Amino acid sequence: xxxxxxxxxxxxxxxxxxxxxxxxxxxxxxxxxxxxxxxxxxxxxxxxxxxxxxxxxxxxxxxxxxxxxxxxxxxxxxxxxxxxxxxxxxxxxxxxxxxxxxxxxxxxxxxxxxxxxxxxxxxxxxxxxxxxxxx
Numbered sequence: 001x002x003x004x005x006x007x008x009x010x011x012x013x014x015x016x017x018x019x020x021x022x023x024x025x026x027x028x029x030x031x032x033x034x035x036x037x038x039x040x041x042x043x044x045x046x047x048x049x050x051x052x053x054x055x056x057x058x059x060x061x062x063x064x065x066x067x068x069x070x071x072x073x074x075x076x077x078x079x080x081x082x083x084x085x086x087x088x089x090x091x092x093x094x095x096x097x098x099x100x101x102x103x104x105x106x107x108x109x110x111x112x113x114x115x116x117x118x119x120x121x122x123x124x125x126x127x128x129x130x131x132x133x134x135x
Contacts, residue, residue, distance in 0.1 A: 001099055004034040007119060009107075011072055022068045029073050029107065031122060040122030042073070042107075044115070048126050071113070073124070077106040 001007065010028045020028075029042035046053060057069035078086040081102040099105065105117040107124050115124040 006032045025070050025072045042124050046126045071110040073107045073109050075108050079104040
């Protein structure tokens, strides 16, 4: 970020990652200051979904023997003011994305969910249209 802070998404796609606590895996985006201290840990705003949506996901996961629904954010997408973004069609996840004022930060989540992230507050607003239709 322009002041030296970093937005960090903690996610491993290999399947070899250690099992993290349920809250941590579902809130896996952080803002770190230049000293590496946590400024915020992402908070989800799923108010565009029906009440009890997360409870139902947790219920289904527990019925399968899990401790709850594990739905981490999987990647950032930076959308610039001119509509362009930081990805090309063949690109995989870059290690570093460049944020500039006026960008929109998209977080793509598991279960086909899309969020926009406010880098100042750490609130990720779910903007997925309901009902979810996988592509």
